[in-house]
Amino acid sequence: MSLGTGLQSRHSKRSTELLIPALLGGLILVYFALPFVTFLSRTGTTNIVAALSTPAAQGAIRNSLLTAPVSTAIATVLGVPLAYVLARRSFPGKRLVEALVILPLIIPPVVGGAMLISAVGRFTPIGAAAAAVGLPLTDSLLGVILAQTFVAAPFVIITARAGFGAVDERLEQASRSLGYGPLSTFWNVSLPLARGAILAGISLTFARAIGEFGATMMVAYNPRTMPTRIWVDFIAGGIDAIVPLAVALLGITLVVLAAVQRFGRVPTVIDK
Structure with missing residues:
Protein backbone atom coordinates (compact mmCIF):
# COMPACT_ATOMS: atom_id res chain seq x y z
CA MET A 1 0.00 0.00 0.00
CA THR A 46 -43.17 45.13 12.37
CA ASN A 47 -42.05 48.73 12.05
CA ILE A 48 -39.05 48.34 14.33
CA VAL A 49 -37.81 51.92 14.07
CA ALA A 50 -41.20 53.37 14.95
CA ALA A 51 -41.65 50.96 17.85
CA LEU A 52 -38.22 51.78 19.27
CA SER A 53 -39.05 55.49 19.08
CA THR A 54 -41.81 55.27 21.68
CA PRO A 55 -41.10 56.84 25.09
CA ALA A 56 -41.47 53.48 26.86
CA ALA A 57 -38.98 51.72 24.56
CA GLN A 58 -36.49 54.58 24.62
CA GLY A 59 -36.68 54.77 28.40
CA ALA A 60 -35.95 51.04 28.69
CA ILE A 61 -33.05 51.27 26.24
CA ARG A 62 -31.63 54.28 28.05
CA ASN A 63 -31.87 52.57 31.44
CA SER A 64 -30.18 49.42 30.15
CA LEU A 65 -27.39 51.30 28.41
CA LEU A 66 -26.84 53.33 31.56
CA THR A 67 -26.85 50.54 34.13
CA ALA A 68 -25.09 47.71 32.27
CA PRO A 69 -21.80 49.60 31.73
CA VAL A 70 -21.80 50.69 35.38
CA SER A 71 -22.39 47.11 36.54
CA THR A 72 -19.66 45.89 34.21
CA ALA A 73 -17.22 48.51 35.49
CA ILE A 74 -17.92 47.58 39.12
CA ALA A 75 -17.51 43.89 38.35
CA THR A 76 -14.23 44.56 36.54
CA VAL A 77 -12.66 46.87 39.12
CA LEU A 78 -13.49 44.53 41.99
CA GLY A 79 -13.38 41.19 40.20
CA VAL A 80 -10.08 41.33 38.31
CA PRO A 81 -7.95 41.74 41.48
CA LEU A 82 -9.85 38.86 43.07
CA ALA A 83 -9.21 36.77 39.97
CA TYR A 84 -5.48 37.48 40.25
CA VAL A 85 -5.40 36.41 43.90
CA LEU A 86 -7.27 33.21 43.08
CA ALA A 87 -4.86 32.46 40.24
CA ARG A 88 -1.69 33.10 42.20
CA ARG A 89 -2.32 32.23 45.84
CA SER A 90 -3.50 29.35 47.99
CA PHE A 91 -5.04 30.33 51.30
CA PRO A 92 -7.45 28.96 53.92
CA GLY A 93 -11.01 29.29 52.68
CA LYS A 94 -10.07 29.49 49.01
CA ARG A 95 -12.62 26.86 48.03
CA LEU A 96 -15.30 28.83 49.83
CA VAL A 97 -14.33 31.95 47.89
CA GLU A 98 -14.47 29.99 44.63
CA ALA A 99 -17.89 28.67 45.58
CA LEU A 100 -19.14 32.20 46.31
CA VAL A 101 -17.92 33.31 42.87
CA ILE A 102 -19.70 30.48 41.09
CA LEU A 103 -22.88 30.55 43.17
CA PRO A 104 -24.58 33.46 41.35
CA LEU A 105 -24.15 31.55 38.09
CA ILE A 106 -25.98 28.45 39.21
CA ILE A 107 -28.82 29.74 41.37
CA PRO A 108 -32.02 30.85 39.58
CA PRO A 109 -31.89 34.62 38.99
CA VAL A 110 -35.21 35.19 40.77
CA VAL A 111 -33.74 33.46 43.83
CA GLY A 112 -30.73 35.74 43.58
CA GLY A 113 -33.10 38.70 43.45
CA ALA A 114 -34.92 37.48 46.53
CA MET A 115 -31.60 37.12 48.34
CA LEU A 116 -30.66 40.69 47.40
CA ILE A 117 -33.99 41.99 48.70
CA SER A 118 -33.37 40.19 51.99
CA ALA A 119 -30.02 41.99 52.22
CA VAL A 120 -30.75 45.50 50.89
CA GLY A 121 -34.54 45.76 50.74
CA ARG A 122 -36.19 48.91 52.05
CA PHE A 123 -37.06 47.25 55.37
CA THR A 124 -33.52 46.01 56.04
CA PRO A 125 -30.96 48.08 57.98
CA ILE A 126 -28.86 48.67 54.85
CA GLY A 127 -31.84 49.47 52.65
CA ALA A 128 -33.46 51.74 55.21
CA ALA A 129 -30.22 53.67 55.76
CA ALA A 130 -29.71 54.13 52.03
CA ALA A 131 -33.32 55.26 51.52
CA ALA A 132 -32.97 57.75 54.39
CA VAL A 133 -30.23 59.58 52.49
CA GLY A 134 -32.16 59.49 49.21
CA LEU A 135 -30.47 56.45 47.63
CA PRO A 136 -33.05 53.65 47.60
CA LEU A 137 -31.50 50.30 46.72
CA THR A 138 -34.70 48.78 45.35
CA ASP A 139 -37.06 50.04 42.64
CA SER A 140 -34.33 52.35 41.37
CA LEU A 141 -31.46 52.38 38.92
CA LEU A 142 -29.20 51.51 41.85
CA GLY A 143 -31.31 48.42 42.40
CA VAL A 144 -30.89 47.47 38.74
CA ILE A 145 -27.12 47.85 39.06
CA LEU A 146 -27.04 45.72 42.19
CA ALA A 147 -29.01 42.96 40.48
CA GLN A 148 -26.92 43.09 37.31
CA THR A 149 -23.63 43.06 39.19
CA PHE A 150 -24.69 40.10 41.33
CA VAL A 151 -25.50 37.86 38.37
CA ALA A 152 -22.88 39.09 35.89
CA ALA A 153 -19.68 39.68 37.89
CA PRO A 154 -18.68 35.98 38.01
CA PHE A 155 -18.04 35.99 34.27
CA VAL A 156 -15.18 38.47 34.42
CA ILE A 157 -13.75 36.85 37.56
CA ILE A 158 -13.70 33.37 36.05
CA THR A 159 -12.26 34.39 32.69
CA ALA A 160 -9.71 36.75 34.23
CA ARG A 161 -8.55 34.02 36.60
CA ALA A 162 -8.00 31.68 33.67
CA GLY A 163 -6.10 34.44 31.87
CA PHE A 164 -3.82 35.11 34.83
CA GLY A 165 -3.34 31.37 35.31
CA ALA A 166 -1.98 31.12 31.77
CA VAL A 167 0.69 33.78 32.43
CA ASP A 168 4.12 32.30 33.16
CA GLU A 169 4.96 33.23 36.75
CA ARG A 170 8.64 33.42 35.81
CA LEU A 171 7.88 36.61 33.89
CA GLU A 172 6.47 38.17 37.04
CA GLN A 173 9.45 36.95 39.03
CA ALA A 174 11.79 38.51 36.48
CA SER A 175 9.96 41.81 36.85
CA ARG A 176 10.29 41.65 40.62
CA SER A 177 14.01 40.83 40.32
CA LEU A 178 14.47 44.02 38.30
CA GLY A 179 13.16 46.05 41.20
CA TYR A 180 9.52 46.47 40.25
CA GLY A 181 7.01 46.15 43.07
CA PRO A 182 3.91 43.93 43.15
CA LEU A 183 1.59 46.62 41.78
CA SER A 184 3.97 47.61 39.00
CA THR A 185 4.43 43.98 38.04
CA PHE A 186 0.69 43.40 38.04
CA TRP A 187 0.02 46.50 35.94
CA ASN A 188 2.88 46.15 33.45
CA VAL A 189 3.29 42.38 33.15
CA SER A 190 0.36 40.31 34.40
CA LEU A 191 -2.47 42.53 33.24
CA PRO A 192 -1.25 43.01 29.63
CA LEU A 193 -0.51 39.30 29.21
CA ALA A 194 -3.98 38.32 30.48
CA ARG A 195 -5.68 41.13 28.56
CA GLY A 196 -7.44 38.90 26.02
CA ALA A 197 -9.20 36.79 28.62
CA ILE A 198 -10.07 39.83 30.71
CA LEU A 199 -11.59 41.68 27.75
CA ALA A 200 -13.58 38.59 26.82
CA GLY A 201 -14.82 38.36 30.40
CA ILE A 202 -15.78 42.03 30.38
CA SER A 203 -17.74 41.50 27.17
CA LEU A 204 -19.61 38.53 28.62
CA THR A 205 -20.29 40.44 31.83
CA PHE A 206 -21.80 43.32 29.87
CA ALA A 207 -23.96 40.95 27.82
CA ARG A 208 -25.19 39.18 30.94
CA ALA A 209 -25.89 42.48 32.70
CA ILE A 210 -27.80 44.09 29.87
CA GLY A 211 -29.90 40.95 29.40
CA GLU A 212 -30.59 40.34 33.10
CA PHE A 213 -34.27 39.86 33.90
CA GLY A 214 -34.98 37.60 36.87
CA ALA A 215 -33.02 39.33 39.62
CA THR A 216 -33.80 42.75 38.18
CA MET A 217 -37.53 42.01 38.18
CA MET A 218 -37.34 41.13 41.87
CA VAL A 219 -35.14 44.02 43.00
CA ALA A 220 -36.17 46.81 40.61
CA TYR A 221 -39.21 46.07 38.47
CA ASN A 222 -39.31 49.84 38.00
CA PRO A 223 -37.63 51.65 36.33
CA ARG A 224 -37.90 49.40 33.31
CA THR A 225 -34.87 47.97 31.55
CA MET A 226 -35.02 46.32 28.15
CA PRO A 227 -35.69 42.81 29.52
CA THR A 228 -38.40 43.96 31.94
CA ARG A 229 -39.97 46.13 29.23
CA ILE A 230 -40.00 43.09 26.93
CA TRP A 231 -41.83 41.12 29.61
CA VAL A 232 -44.44 43.85 30.10
CA ASP A 233 -44.98 44.14 26.34
CA PHE A 234 -45.29 40.36 26.00
CA ILE A 235 -47.97 40.19 28.68
CA ALA A 236 -49.88 43.00 26.99
CA GLY A 237 -49.47 42.10 23.33
CA GLY A 238 -47.80 38.74 22.79
CA ILE A 239 -44.79 37.89 20.64
CA ASP A 240 -45.30 40.54 17.97
CA ALA A 241 -45.29 43.30 20.59
CA ILE A 242 -41.79 42.43 21.79
CA VAL A 243 -40.08 42.06 18.42
CA PRO A 244 -38.56 45.59 18.24
CA LEU A 245 -36.91 45.57 21.67
CA ALA A 246 -35.93 41.92 21.35
CA VAL A 247 -34.22 42.63 18.02
CA ALA A 248 -32.39 45.58 19.57
CA LEU A 249 -31.22 43.41 22.47
CA LEU A 250 -30.22 40.65 20.07
CA GLY A 251 -28.18 43.15 18.07
CA ILE A 252 -26.27 44.17 21.19
CA THR A 253 -25.69 40.50 22.00
CA LEU A 254 -24.29 39.83 18.53
CA VAL A 255 -21.85 42.70 18.94
CA VAL A 256 -20.71 41.16 22.22
CA LEU A 257 -20.37 37.75 20.55
CA ALA A 258 -18.14 39.30 17.90
CA ALA A 259 -16.02 40.88 20.65
CA VAL A 260 -15.66 37.58 22.49
CA GLN A 261 -14.61 35.80 19.30
CA ARG A 262 -12.15 38.58 18.60
CA PHE A 263 -10.51 38.33 22.01
CA GLY A 264 -10.32 34.56 22.06
CA ARG A 265 -11.74 31.49 23.70
CA VAL A 266 -13.48 31.98 27.03
CA PRO A 267 -13.36 29.26 29.73
CA THR A 268 -16.61 28.42 31.47
CA VAL A 269 -15.35 27.00 34.74
CA ILE A 270 -12.69 27.87 37.26
CA ASP A 271 -9.59 25.78 36.59
CA LYS A 272 -8.49 23.75 39.54
Whole structure:
Protein backbone atom coordinates (compact mmCIF):
# COMPACT_ATOMS: atom_id res chain seq x y z
CA MET A 1 0.00 0.00 0.00
CA SER A 2 1.40 3.39 -0.98
CA LEU A 3 1.75 6.27 1.46
CA GLY A 4 -0.98 8.25 -0.30
CA THR A 5 -3.39 5.32 -0.20
CA GLY A 6 -2.72 4.78 3.50
CA LEU A 7 -3.37 8.41 4.31
CA GLN A 8 -6.63 8.36 2.32
CA SER A 9 -7.71 5.19 4.13
CA ARG A 10 -7.04 6.70 7.56
CA HIS A 11 -8.82 9.92 6.57
CA SER A 12 -11.85 7.95 5.37
CA LYS A 13 -11.92 5.92 8.59
CA ARG A 14 -11.66 9.09 10.66
CA SER A 15 -14.53 10.68 8.73
CA THR A 16 -16.69 7.61 9.34
CA GLU A 17 -15.93 7.70 13.06
CA LEU A 18 -17.06 11.33 13.24
CA LEU A 19 -20.27 10.78 11.27
CA ILE A 20 -22.54 9.94 14.20
CA PRO A 21 -21.17 12.70 16.50
CA ALA A 22 -21.55 15.16 13.63
CA LEU A 23 -25.16 14.13 13.02
CA LEU A 24 -26.03 14.40 16.71
CA GLY A 25 -24.27 17.74 16.94
CA GLY A 26 -26.13 18.90 13.84
CA LEU A 27 -29.45 18.23 15.56
CA ILE A 28 -28.61 20.50 18.48
CA LEU A 29 -27.35 23.17 16.07
CA VAL A 30 -30.68 23.05 14.22
CA TYR A 31 -32.44 23.33 17.56
CA PHE A 32 -30.34 26.42 18.38
CA ALA A 33 -30.89 28.04 14.98
CA LEU A 34 -34.61 27.37 14.54
CA PRO A 35 -35.85 29.82 17.20
CA PHE A 36 -33.65 32.57 15.76
CA VAL A 37 -34.91 32.02 12.24
CA THR A 38 -38.58 31.81 13.19
CA PHE A 39 -38.41 34.80 15.51
CA LEU A 40 -36.53 37.00 13.06
CA SER A 41 -39.05 36.10 10.35
CA ARG A 42 -41.55 38.20 12.29
CA THR A 43 -39.50 41.36 11.86
CA GLY A 44 -40.87 41.89 8.35
CA THR A 45 -44.33 42.65 9.71
CA THR A 46 -43.17 45.13 12.37
CA ASN A 47 -42.05 48.73 12.05
CA ILE A 48 -39.05 48.34 14.33
CA VAL A 49 -37.81 51.92 14.07
CA ALA A 50 -41.20 53.37 14.95
CA ALA A 51 -41.65 50.96 17.85
CA LEU A 52 -38.22 51.78 19.27
CA SER A 53 -39.05 55.49 19.08
CA THR A 54 -41.81 55.27 21.68
CA PRO A 55 -41.10 56.84 25.09
CA ALA A 56 -41.47 53.48 26.86
CA ALA A 57 -38.98 51.72 24.56
CA GLN A 58 -36.49 54.58 24.62
CA GLY A 59 -36.68 54.77 28.40
CA ALA A 60 -35.95 51.04 28.69
CA ILE A 61 -33.05 51.27 26.24
CA ARG A 62 -31.63 54.28 28.05
CA ASN A 63 -31.87 52.57 31.44
CA SER A 64 -30.18 49.42 30.15
CA LEU A 65 -27.39 51.30 28.41
CA LEU A 66 -26.84 53.33 31.56
CA THR A 67 -26.85 50.54 34.13
CA ALA A 68 -25.09 47.71 32.27
CA PRO A 69 -21.80 49.60 31.73
CA VAL A 70 -21.80 50.69 35.38
CA SER A 71 -22.39 47.11 36.54
CA THR A 72 -19.66 45.89 34.21
CA ALA A 73 -17.22 48.51 35.49
CA ILE A 74 -17.92 47.58 39.12
CA ALA A 75 -17.51 43.89 38.35
CA THR A 76 -14.23 44.56 36.54
CA VAL A 77 -12.66 46.87 39.12
CA LEU A 78 -13.49 44.53 41.99
CA GLY A 79 -13.38 41.19 40.20
CA VAL A 80 -10.08 41.33 38.31
CA PRO A 81 -7.95 41.74 41.48
CA LEU A 82 -9.85 38.86 43.07
CA ALA A 83 -9.21 36.77 39.97
CA TYR A 84 -5.48 37.48 40.25
CA VAL A 85 -5.40 36.41 43.90
CA LEU A 86 -7.27 33.21 43.08
CA ALA A 87 -4.86 32.46 40.24
CA ARG A 88 -1.69 33.10 42.20
CA ARG A 89 -2.32 32.23 45.84
CA SER A 90 -3.50 29.35 47.99
CA PHE A 91 -5.04 30.33 51.30
CA PRO A 92 -7.45 28.96 53.92
CA GLY A 93 -11.01 29.29 52.68
CA LYS A 94 -10.07 29.49 49.01
CA ARG A 95 -12.62 26.86 48.03
CA LEU A 96 -15.30 28.83 49.83
CA VAL A 97 -14.33 31.95 47.89
CA GLU A 98 -14.47 29.99 44.63
CA ALA A 99 -17.89 28.67 45.58
CA LEU A 100 -19.14 32.20 46.31
CA VAL A 101 -17.92 33.31 42.87
CA ILE A 102 -19.70 30.48 41.09
CA LEU A 103 -22.88 30.55 43.17
CA PRO A 104 -24.58 33.46 41.35
CA LEU A 105 -24.15 31.55 38.09
CA ILE A 106 -25.98 28.45 39.21
CA ILE A 107 -28.82 29.74 41.37
CA PRO A 108 -32.02 30.85 39.58
CA PRO A 109 -31.89 34.62 38.99
CA VAL A 110 -35.21 35.19 40.77
CA VAL A 111 -33.74 33.46 43.83
CA GLY A 112 -30.73 35.74 43.58
CA GLY A 113 -33.10 38.70 43.45
CA ALA A 114 -34.92 37.48 46.53
CA MET A 115 -31.60 37.12 48.34
CA LEU A 116 -30.66 40.69 47.40
CA ILE A 117 -33.99 41.99 48.70
CA SER A 118 -33.37 40.19 51.99
CA ALA A 119 -30.02 41.99 52.22
CA VAL A 120 -30.75 45.50 50.89
CA GLY A 121 -34.54 45.76 50.74
CA ARG A 122 -36.19 48.91 52.05
CA PHE A 123 -37.06 47.25 55.37
CA THR A 124 -33.52 46.01 56.04
CA PRO A 125 -30.96 48.08 57.98
CA ILE A 126 -28.86 48.67 54.85
CA GLY A 127 -31.84 49.47 52.65
CA ALA A 128 -33.46 51.74 55.21
CA ALA A 129 -30.22 53.67 55.76
CA ALA A 130 -29.71 54.13 52.03
CA ALA A 131 -33.32 55.26 51.52
CA ALA A 132 -32.97 57.75 54.39
CA VAL A 133 -30.23 59.58 52.49
CA GLY A 134 -32.16 59.49 49.21
CA LEU A 135 -30.47 56.45 47.63
CA PRO A 136 -33.05 53.65 47.60
CA LEU A 137 -31.50 50.30 46.72
CA THR A 138 -34.70 48.78 45.35
CA ASP A 139 -37.06 50.04 42.64
CA SER A 140 -34.33 52.35 41.37
CA LEU A 141 -31.46 52.38 38.92
CA LEU A 142 -29.20 51.51 41.85
CA GLY A 143 -31.31 48.42 42.40
CA VAL A 144 -30.89 47.47 38.74
CA ILE A 145 -27.12 47.85 39.06
CA LEU A 146 -27.04 45.72 42.19
CA ALA A 147 -29.01 42.96 40.48
CA GLN A 148 -26.92 43.09 37.31
CA THR A 149 -23.63 43.06 39.19
CA PHE A 150 -24.69 40.10 41.33
CA VAL A 151 -25.50 37.86 38.37
CA ALA A 152 -22.88 39.09 35.89
CA ALA A 153 -19.68 39.68 37.89
CA PRO A 154 -18.68 35.98 38.01
CA PHE A 155 -18.04 35.99 34.27
CA VAL A 156 -15.18 38.47 34.42
CA ILE A 157 -13.75 36.85 37.56
CA ILE A 158 -13.70 33.37 36.05
CA THR A 159 -12.26 34.39 32.69
CA ALA A 160 -9.71 36.75 34.23
CA ARG A 161 -8.55 34.02 36.60
CA ALA A 162 -8.00 31.68 33.67
CA GLY A 163 -6.10 34.44 31.87
CA PHE A 164 -3.82 35.11 34.83
CA GLY A 165 -3.34 31.37 35.31
CA ALA A 166 -1.98 31.12 31.77
CA VAL A 167 0.69 33.78 32.43
CA ASP A 168 4.12 32.30 33.16
CA GLU A 169 4.96 33.23 36.75
CA ARG A 170 8.64 33.42 35.81
CA LEU A 171 7.88 36.61 33.89
CA GLU A 172 6.47 38.17 37.04
CA GLN A 173 9.45 36.95 39.03
CA ALA A 174 11.79 38.51 36.48
CA SER A 175 9.96 41.81 36.85
CA ARG A 176 10.29 41.65 40.62
CA SER A 177 14.01 40.83 40.32
CA LEU A 178 14.47 44.02 38.30
CA GLY A 179 13.16 46.05 41.20
CA TYR A 180 9.52 46.47 40.25
CA GLY A 181 7.01 46.15 43.07
CA PRO A 182 3.91 43.93 43.15
CA LEU A 183 1.59 46.62 41.78
CA SER A 184 3.97 47.61 39.00
CA THR A 185 4.43 43.98 38.04
CA PHE A 186 0.69 43.40 38.04
CA TRP A 187 0.02 46.50 35.94
CA ASN A 188 2.88 46.15 33.45
CA VAL A 189 3.29 42.38 33.15
CA SER A 190 0.36 40.31 34.40
CA LEU A 191 -2.47 42.53 33.24
CA PRO A 192 -1.25 43.01 29.63
CA LEU A 193 -0.51 39.30 29.21
CA ALA A 194 -3.98 38.32 30.48
CA ARG A 195 -5.68 41.13 28.56
CA GLY A 196 -7.44 38.90 26.02
CA ALA A 197 -9.20 36.79 28.62
CA ILE A 198 -10.07 39.83 30.71
CA LEU A 199 -11.59 41.68 27.75
CA ALA A 200 -13.58 38.59 26.82
CA GLY A 201 -14.82 38.36 30.40
CA ILE A 202 -15.78 42.03 30.38
CA SER A 203 -17.74 41.50 27.17
CA LEU A 204 -19.61 38.53 28.62
CA THR A 205 -20.29 40.44 31.83
CA PHE A 206 -21.80 43.32 29.87
CA ALA A 207 -23.96 40.95 27.82
CA ARG A 208 -25.19 39.18 30.94
CA ALA A 209 -25.89 42.48 32.70
CA ILE A 210 -27.80 44.09 29.87
CA GLY A 211 -29.90 40.95 29.40
CA GLU A 212 -30.59 40.34 33.10
CA PHE A 213 -34.27 39.86 33.90
CA GLY A 214 -34.98 37.60 36.87
CA ALA A 215 -33.02 39.33 39.62
CA THR A 216 -33.80 42.75 38.18
CA MET A 217 -37.53 42.01 38.18
CA MET A 218 -37.34 41.13 41.87
CA VAL A 219 -35.14 44.02 43.00
CA ALA A 220 -36.17 46.81 40.61
CA TYR A 221 -39.21 46.07 38.47
CA ASN A 222 -39.31 49.84 38.00
CA PRO A 223 -37.63 51.65 36.33
CA ARG A 224 -37.90 49.40 33.31
CA THR A 225 -34.87 47.97 31.55
CA MET A 226 -35.02 46.32 28.15
CA PRO A 227 -35.69 42.81 29.52
CA THR A 228 -38.40 43.96 31.94
CA ARG A 229 -39.97 46.13 29.23
CA ILE A 230 -40.00 43.09 26.93
CA TRP A 231 -41.83 41.12 29.61
CA VAL A 232 -44.44 43.85 30.10
CA ASP A 233 -44.98 44.14 26.34
CA PHE A 234 -45.29 40.36 26.00
CA ILE A 235 -47.97 40.19 28.68
CA ALA A 236 -49.88 43.00 26.99
CA GLY A 237 -49.47 42.10 23.33
CA GLY A 238 -47.80 38.74 22.79
CA ILE A 239 -44.79 37.89 20.64
CA ASP A 240 -45.30 40.54 17.97
CA ALA A 241 -45.29 43.30 20.59
CA ILE A 242 -41.79 42.43 21.79
CA VAL A 243 -40.08 42.06 18.42
CA PRO A 244 -38.56 45.59 18.24
CA LEU A 245 -36.91 45.57 21.67
CA ALA A 246 -35.93 41.92 21.35
CA VAL A 247 -34.22 42.63 18.02
CA ALA A 248 -32.39 45.58 19.57
CA LEU A 249 -31.22 43.41 22.47
CA LEU A 250 -30.22 40.65 20.07
CA GLY A 251 -28.18 43.15 18.07
CA ILE A 252 -26.27 44.17 21.19
CA THR A 253 -25.69 40.50 22.00
CA LEU A 254 -24.29 39.83 18.53
CA VAL A 255 -21.85 42.70 18.94
CA VAL A 256 -20.71 41.16 22.22
CA LEU A 257 -20.37 37.75 20.55
CA ALA A 258 -18.14 39.30 17.90
CA ALA A 259 -16.02 40.88 20.65
CA VAL A 260 -15.66 37.58 22.49
CA GLN A 261 -14.61 35.80 19.30
CA ARG A 262 -12.15 38.58 18.60
CA PHE A 263 -10.51 38.33 22.01
CA GLY A 264 -10.32 34.56 22.06
CA ARG A 265 -11.74 31.49 23.70
CA VAL A 266 -13.48 31.98 27.03
CA PRO A 267 -13.36 29.26 29.73
CA THR A 268 -16.61 28.42 31.47
CA VAL A 269 -15.35 27.00 34.74
CA ILE A 270 -12.69 27.87 37.26
CA ASP A 271 -9.59 25.78 36.59
CA LYS A 272 -8.49 23.75 39.54
